[in-house]
Amino acid sequence: MGLDFTGRIAGETTVEGRRAILPEITGASHLTGFSQFLFDPEDPVRAGYLLES
Incomplete structure (x- = not known):
């Protein structure tokens, strides 16, 4: 489809005391x-919930 x-x-x-990442996503999209x-x-x-193992 040519969508990179x-x-x-x-x-x-x-x-909230937990390690996290800051993602960066680039590409083209359409509404x-x-x-x-x-x-x-x-x-x-x-507010969500956290599943832990």
């Missing part, structure tokens, strides 16, 4: 639609 994307680790950081995310303030996992 390149990704690299641009840096490292810490998020195909819109999305809307709604957050319920009563949702106990609206």
Whole structure:
């Protein structure tokens, strides 16, 4: 399809005491639609969750 994307680790950081990376992704894309995310303030996992092994 001729769609090339390149990704690299641009840096490292810490998020809430955990090691994390700063990704950099380059490439060309086309707008195909819109999305809307709604957050319920009563949702106990609206901020996400972490799976650990």
